[in-house]
Amino acid sequence: MAPVTNGRLLFTEIPTGYPEPGKTTIYDTLQTIDLENVPLNGGVLIKTLVLSSDPYLRGRMRDAKIKTYSVAFQLGEPIDNHGVGVVLRSEDPTFKPGDHVFSWKLPFQHYSVFNGQDLGALRVLPNEEKLPWSTYIGVCGMPGKTAYMGWTEYAHPKKGEVAFVTSGSGPVGGTVIQLAKADGLKVIASAGSDKKVAYLRELGADVAFNYKTVPVSKVLQNEGPIDIYWDNVGGESFEAAIATANRRARFIECGTISEYNNETPYPVKNLKLILYKELQISGFIVTGLYAKYDEQFYKEIPKRVASGEIKYSEDFTEGLENAGQAILDVQLGKNNGKKIIRVAGE
Amino acid sequence: MAPVTNGRLLFTEIPTGYPEPGKTTIYDTLQTIDLENVPLNGGVLIKTLVLSSDPYLRGRMRDAKIKTYSVAFQLGEPIDNHGVGVVLRSEDPTFKPGDHVFSWKLPFQHYSVFNGQDLGALRVLPNEEKLPWSTYIGVCGMPGKTAYMGWTEYAHPKKGEVAFVTSGSGPVGGTVIQLAKADGLKVIASAGSDKKVAYLRELGADVAFNYKTVPVSKVLQNEGPIDIYWDNVGGESFEAAIATANRRARFIECGTISEYNNETPYPVKNLKLILYKELQISGFIVTGLYAKYDEQFYKEIPKRVASGEIKYSEDFTEGLENAGQAILDVQLGKNNGKKIIRVAGE
Numbered sequence: 154m155a156p157v158t159n160g161r162l163l164f165t166e167i168p169t170g171y172p173e174p175g176k177t178t179i180y181d182t183l184q185t186i187d188l189e190n191v192p193l194n195g196g197v198l199i200k201t202l203v204l205s206s207d208p209y210l211r212g213r214m215r216d217a218k219i220k221t222y223s224v225a226f227q228l229g230e231p232i233d234n235h236g237v238g239v240v241l242r243s244e245d246p247t248f249k250p251g252d253h254v255f256s257w258k259l260p261f262q263h264y265s266v267f268n269g270q271d272l273g274a275l276r277v278l279p280n281e282e283k284l285p286w287s288t289y290i291g292v293c294g295m296p297g298k299t300a301y302m303g304w305t306e307y308a309h310p311k312k313g314e315v316a317f318v319t320s321g322s323g324p325v326g327g328t329v330i331q332l333a334k335a336d337g338l339k340v341i342a343s344a345g346s347d348k349k350v351a352y353l354r355e356l357g358a359d360v361a362f363n364y365k366t367v368p369v370s371k372v373l374q375n376e377g378p379i380d381i382y383w384d385n386v387g388g389e390s391f392e393a394a395i396a397t398a399n400r401r402a403r404f405i406e407c408g409t410i411s412e413y414n415n416e417t418p419y420p421v422k423n424l425k426l427i428l429y430k431e432l433q434i435s436g437f438i439v440t441g442l443y444a445k446y447d448e449q450f451y452k453e454i455p456k457r458v459a460s461g462e463i464k465y466s467e468d469f470t471e472g473l474e475n476a477g478q479a480i481l482d483v484q485l486g487k488n489n490g491k492k493i494i495r496v497a498g499e
Numbered sequence: 500m501a502p503v504t505n506g507r508l509l510f511t512e513i514p515t516g517y518p519e520p521g522k523t524t525i526y527d528t529l530q531t532i533d534l535e536n537v538p539l540n541g542g543v544l545i546k547t548l549v550l551s552s553d554p555y556l557r558g559r560m561r562d563a564k565i566k567t568y569s570v571a572f573q574l575g576e577p578i579d580n581h582g583v584g585v586v587l588r589s590e591d592p593t594f595k596p597g598d599h600v601f602s603w604k605l606p607f608q609h610y611s612v613f614n615g616q617d618l619g620a621l622r623v624l625p626n627e628e629k630l631p632w633s634t635y636i637g638v639c640g641m642p643g644k645t646a647y648m649g650w651t652e653y654a655h656p657k658k659g660e661v662a663f664v665t666s667g668s669g670p671v672g673g674t675v676i677q678l679a680k681a682d683g684l685k686v687i688a689s690a691g692s693d694k695k696v697a698y699l700r701e702l703g704a705d706v707a708f709n710y711k712t713v714p715v716s717k718v719l720q721n722e723g724p725i726d727i728y729w730d731n732v733g734g735e736s737f738e739a740a741i742a743t744a745n746r747r748a749r750f751i752e753c754g755t756i757s758e759y760n761n762e763t764p765y766p767v768k769n770l771k772l773i774l775y776k777e778l779q780i781s782g783f784i785v786t787g788l789y790a791k792y793d794e795q796f797y798k799e800i801p802k803r804v805a806s807g808e809i810k811y812s813e814d815f816t817e818g819l820e821n822a823g824q825a826i827l828d829v830q831l832g833k834n835n836g837k838k839i840i841r842v843a844g845e
Contacts, residue, residue: 412771
C-alpha cells in the first residue's frame with residue numbers, strides 16, 4: 154500500500170494572549186507514512202481516534218526555556234496531549250492489533266509510532282463497561298482523575314458542608330459537583346453561559362449561576378459561607394471565595410483559567426484572611442497523585458459512569474484540521490462539556 | 500488595710516494605623532481595690548506580675564462589630580492578654596495563695612478577681628524547672644506553642660530541606676529556627692535590624708539577613724529554593740517565597756505583620772504558582788491546636804528550655820504605665836526578643 158498523508162497539528166508560534174488557529178498552530182499535511190512498512194523498533198503503530206483539548210495546554214505553549222510543572226511544546230513539532238488510539242501493528246506482546254490504548258502524550262497526528270522504549274506512555278484499555286472511547290480522555294481520563302483524586306486527597310468533606318465549584322460544566326468541575334453531592338454537601342456551582350448553568354442543575358448543583366451575569370461574591374454572600382472551594386479559575390473568584398470562606402475551609406487549587414491568557418494577574422487583596430480563617434490551600438497537579446490513586450480510580454469510576462451514577466457531557470470537534478480551534482474554544486470557555494477532537498473513526 | 504490604686508490600661512480609641520500610647524490606650528489610676536475584702540464569689544484574687552505584648556493584639560483593636568478569630572477589645576475597658584500572676588487570696592481548692600498562675604486573658608491591671616465560673620482561664624504553673632515566670636508567656640507560652648504546634652502540624656520537614664523563617668528574632672520565629680535546625684534543615688532567617696540578625700546566627704540560622712537592607716527575593720534566589728516558609732509577615736515576603744518555592748513546599752501562615760497597621764495590602768501577583776508548584780498553604784491560629792498538643796508541649800518544651808537546648812530572648816518594659824508603648828514597639832518591630840511588660844515584682 155502506498156504511503157498515506159499523516160496530517161499533523163504543529164506548534165508554530167508562542168502566543169502572547171489567546172492561541173490563534175493558523176498562527177499558534179498550523180495543520181500540516183506534508184508528511185506521509187507507510188503504514189505497512191514503517192519501522193516500529195520493538196514498538197507499536199497507533200492510529201489516533203480521539204484527542205483532548207484541555208485548559209492546561211495553554212501553559213505548554215511557552216518558551217521551552219521556562220520551566221513549569223508541564224513540558225513545553227517544541228516549535229515546529231506536533232503538539233501532544235491525552236488521546237485514545239487503536240493499535241494497527243505491534244512488535245510488543247502487550248499490545249495486539251485492534252487493542253485500544255490510552256496515552257498521556259499522543260501526538261496531534263493521524264498515525265504515530267511508539268518505539269519499544271516509549272511504550273510506558275501507552276496503556277491498553279480493557280473497557281469492560283463498553284464506554285465510548287472518548288470517555289477515557291474525559292470523565293474516565295485525566296479530567297476525571299483530577300476531580301476524583303483532588304477531591305479524595307484534599308476536600309475532607311463533612312455532610313452538610315457547602316462546596317463552591319467553578320467551571321462546573323467542564324469535565325473536572327462537573328465530576329466534582331457529583332462527588333460533592335454524593336458526599337452530602339450543598340453545592341454552589343458556576344459556569345459561563347445559561348445553557349451551561351442548566352447543565353449544572355442537571356448534575357445536581359443546589360445553586361447554579363452564570364458568573365458573567367451575576368457577581369460571584371454576591372452569590373457566595375447569599376449562599377455561603379463555603380467550606381470547600383474547588384478553584385479552576387483563580388483571580389477574582391479566588392478572592393471572593395476567601396472573603397466568604399468558613400473557618401478552616403479547604404481550597405483546592407486546580408486551575409487558573411482567568412490567568413492563562415492574561416499577562417496581568419488580578420491582585421487579590423484579602424490574603425491575610427488565609428491566616429485569620431485558618432484556610433488550608435492545596436495547589437495540585439494530578440500527575441502527582443496517579444501513583445496513589447490510579448488503581449482505585451480505574452476500578453471505581455468507569456463502573457460509576459457506566460451505571461449512570463456519574464454523568465458527563467462531551468462536545469466534539471470533528472477533524473484534526475480543526476484542533477487549533479478546539480484548543481482556542483476551551484480557553485474561551487466556548488465548549489459545552491469535555492472538548493474532544495475526533496480525529497478518525499475506528 | 501485601706502484600698503489601693505488598681506492601675507489599668509484602658510482601650511480608649513480604635514486606631515486607623517499604628518496604635519498610639521495615650522490615645523489608643525490610656526493608663527488609668529482612678530480605680531481602687533480593697534485587697535483584703537473584695538468579694539471573690541468562689542474564685543481568686545490575682546496580682547499581675549508579667550503581661551505579654553504580641554503582634555496579634557493589633558487585630559483586637561477594632562470595632563467589636565467586626566468578627567475575626569480573636570475577641571475585640573471593649574472601648575473603656577482594660578485590654579487583656581496572656582500573663583502570669585500570683586494568687587493573693589482564693590476560695591477555690593485548686594488555687595492556693597502563693598501559687599503562680601498563667602492566664603490567656605489577664606486584664607492589663609495590677610489586681611484582678613476571677614470569679615468561680617471564670618477559673619477556666621487560669622492554669623497553675625508548677626514550674627518544676629524553675630524557669631523565670633516570664634517564659635510562660637514567651638517561649639513556654641503562646642508564642643512557643645505557636646512555633647511548636649504549627650511546626651509539628653504543618654511543616655513535615657525532611658532532613659536537608661530548606662526553611663525560610665521571617666521575624667526570626669521574635670519568640671515564635673526564634674523557636675521555629677531552632678526546631679528546624681533540630682530537624683536537620685538549612686535555615687534562612689530574616690529580621691529588621693543588624694542586632695537581631697546577629698541573634699538569628701546565635702540561634703543557629705545558616706543564612707541570616709536584615710530585610711530592611713537586603714531584598715528578600717534576592718536572598719531566596721541565592722539561598723533557596725525553599726521547602727518550608729514560616730510566614731509571620733505576609734505581603735511582599737509571601738510573594739518572594741512563592742517565587743522561590745520548591746515543588747510541594749509547605750507555607751505556614753502564622754502572621755501578617757506587614758498588613759496589621761496598613762489599610763492597603765500588598766498585591767501579590769504570582770498566586771498561580773500555588774497551583775503550578777503544588778504548594779500547601781496552611782493558615783493557622785494556635786488556639787485551634789491547643790487541644791491536640793498542649794499536654795506534650797508542657798511536658799517537652801520547658802525541659803528543653805531549662806537544659807539550654809532551646810534558647811530565647813526577652814525584652815522587658817518596666818511598669819504597666821508603659822504598656823501602651825510596649826504594644827506599639829512590637830508593632831514597629833522595635834523589640835529585641837519577646838516583649839514582656841513587667842507589672843510588679845513578687
